Amino acid sequence: MPSPLTLMRRLVKPVVFVLALVPLxxxxxxxxxxxxxxxxxxxxxxxxGIWALRFLLATLAITxxxxxxxxxxxxxxxxxxxxxAFFYATVHLFSYIAFDRFFAFGEILAxxxxxxxxxxGMTAFxxxxxLAVTSTKGWIRRLGRxxxxxxxxxxxxxxxxxxxxxxxxxxxxxxxxYYAAILAVLLAFRLLWRFRPSGGIRRQPARA
Amino acid sequence: MLIRKPSDIRSSEITDERWxxxxxxxxxxxxxxxxxxxxxxxxxxxxxxxxAAGLSDGGGGQSPLQNVKAxxxxxxxxxxxxxxxxxxxxxxxxxxxxxxxQRYGGxxxxxxxxxxxxxxxxxxxxxxxxxxxxxxQLEERIxxxxxxxxxxxxxxxxxxxxxxxxxxxxxxxxxxxxxxxTLFRPGEMPGQRTDSLQWPYVEGLRMDEAMHPLTILAVGLxxxxxxxxxxxxxxxxxxxxxxxxxxxSIVQIKFVEKQxxxxxxxxxxxxxxxxxxxxPEVDHPRWSQAREKRLPSLFATYKTQxxxxxxxxxxxxxxxxxxxxxx
Numbered sequence: 284m285p286s287p288l289t290l291m292r293r294l295v296k297p298v299v300f301v302l303a304l305v306p307l308x309x310x311x312x313x314x315x316x317x318x319x320x321x322x323x324x325x326x327x328x329x330x331x332g333i334w335a336l337r338f339l340l341a342t343l344a345i346t347x348x349x350x351x352x353x354x355x356x357x358x359x360x361x362x363x364x365x366x367x368a369f370f371y372a373t374v375h376l377f378s379y380i381a382f383d384r385f386f387a388f389g390e391i392l393a394x395x396x397x398x399x400x401x402x403x404g405m406t407a408f409x410x411x412x413x414l415a416v417t418s419t420k421g422w423i424r425r426l427g428r429x430x431x432x433x434x435x436x437x438x439x440x441x442x443x444x445x446x447x448x449x450x451x452x453x454x455x456x457x458x459x460x461y462y463a464a465i466l467a468v469l470l471a472f473r474l475l476w477r478f479r480p481s482g483g484i485r486r487q488p489a490r491a
Numbered sequence: 492m493l494i495r496k497p498s499d500i501r502s503s504e505i506t507d508e509r510w511x512x513x514x515x516x517x518x519x520x521x522x523x524x525x526x527x528x529x530x531x532x533x534x535x536x537x538x539x540x541x542x543a544a545g546l547s548d549g550g551g552g553q554s555p556l557q558n559v560k561a562x563x564x565x566x567x568x569x570x571x572x573x574x575x576x577x578x579x580x581x582x583x584x585x586x587x588x589x590x591x592x593q594r595y596g597g598x599x600x601x602x603x604x605x606x607x608x609x610x611x612x613x614x615x616x617x618x619x620x621x622x623x624x625x626x627x628q629l630e631e632r633i634x635x636x637x638x639x640x641x642x643x644x645x646x647x648x649x650x651x652x653x654x655x656x657x658x659x660x661x662x663x664x665x666x667x668x669x670x671x672x673t674l675f676r677p678g679e680m681p682g683q684r685t686d687s688l689q690w691p692y693v694e695g696l697r698m699d700e701a702m703h704p705l706t707i708l709a710v711g712l713x714x715x716x717x718x719x720x721x722x723x724x725x726x727x728x729x730x731x732x733x734x735x736x737x738x739x740s741i742v743q744i745k746f747v748e749k750q751x752x753x754x755x756x757x758x759x760x761x762x763x764x765x766x767x768x769x770x771p772e773v774d775h776p777r778w779s780q781a782r783e784k785r786l787p788s789l790f791a792t793y794k795t796q797x798x799x800x801x802x803x804x805x806x807x808x809x810x811x812x813x814x815x816x817x818x
């Protein structure tokens with residue numbers, strides 16, 4: 284019989300997976316039962332957008348959290364969180380294409396060229412795309428060291444996502460600023476560790 | 492434009508819609524955690540549930556308006572539901588979320604209410620709201636409302652032509668513009684305790700725009716006095732301009748010689764100009780204005796009309812003007 288600790292670990296991952304689907308399930312429920320605002324398309328767009336950003340930041344929080352707490356087990360959630368960020372970003376992009384632009388791809392291209400907040404949003408999405416594709420065990424093995432280099436693109440994606448949010452709103456206060464601040468903190472940890480590898484922070488051995 | 496005889500068949504409908512507002516409101520609150528912008532936490536949902544129906548009433552003392560001349564201006568497009576018109580608003584005095592005005596509007600006291608009319612006129616005066624509209628024929632005006640954010644609604648306003656109010660003050664020849672000011676009362680308007688815009692909200696019209704018969708001061712919708720979230724107790728409605736020109740909860744109307752500053756162009760002059768006429772050919776710098784989402788539709792497939800479809804009546808006022816520069 285597995286130990287209680289192992290059992291818990293086996294249970295936690297599916298639970299996190301299901302929890303990550305709750306925003307989508309709630310959204311579908313609200314839409315199907317007419318419980319959205321008067322502008323359901325906007326609700327879908329904003330909800331999927333904000334959850335894409337939240338999952339992206341959660342993904343980026345894994346490494347600093349791991350280093351600060353020594354909970355190396357957190358690493359096993361990183362891929363899942365990243366893929367959920369990509370999933371919500373995909374739904375977000377498609378709701379823009381369908382609802383706001385009604386599949387007029389000429390207009391969408393014009394938007395990308397002309398409107399910085401759309402350019403930033405598209406950048407965030409398309410930098411996530413190769414990361415999602417190469418997230419499998421096979422690709423990790425095949426790419427070897429280059430995998431890590433490639434996946435640094437996530438920083439570009441996160442920066443672009445925050446810019447997209449800040450540039451989208453009519454007045455820049457509240458939420459967009461908070462999310463950008465969270466990203467700044469997460470990136471600051473990395474810079475700190477890069478230049479001062481042990482700078483005052485308790486280092487954990489590579490394997491716990 | 493149709494001119495029809497008065498009828499009074501609407502009130503039963505309204506009761507129906509408000510009856511189930513309570514149920515929907517509960518779920519909306521419960522969804523606050525998931526739907527961004529609705530900053531309310533799940534914790535609030537339970538405590539509010541018992542008074543959910545009261546929440547909609549909290550938005551301002553709705554009472555039926557008497558002697559309204561029905562459908563003075565009509566459209567064949569279907570009206571938006573009362574509950575959509577009163578739950579999806581831009582009224583930054585109560586917060587930047589679309590549901591914030593409904594949620595926090597209840598704290599505003601709209602009675603007593605005084606409107607000061609002054610500036611370049613012979614008879615400046617302060618009026619109690621009741622006196623301002625007492626001798627006026629209230630008219631129902633069913634107008635399209637086109638928001639600068641590319642969504643739109645059809646709303647049955649009740650109000651009086653702005654010109655009747657302006658004429659009573661006897662504007663002088665020097666008066667070229669009319670400037671409007673919203674109430675500044677941060678204690679009751681939580682958004683005014685933030686820097687989302689410069690307070691108080693101000694707006695303006697050129698004299699001919701202000702005197703135009705389509706321009707009204709609205710005091711109600713769907714046959715009843717305005718809810719706070721819609722700009723109670725008195726607001727401007729200029730149907731051929733973007734919604735933000737329709738300044739809410741007005742306390743001052745002033746005749747001035749020079750073009751007055753307006754809230755959104757103070758905030759972002761590159762994106763919002765003084766005229767802000769609905770114009771499908773002049774894009775907002777960040778999005779196209781060619782089409783709009785006629786709520787509650789999911790798709791932005793409704794073609795935006797020049798001057799929001801009121802061009803026949805208003806286009807002549809802008810003859811010879813470069814509308815790209817005067818956005």
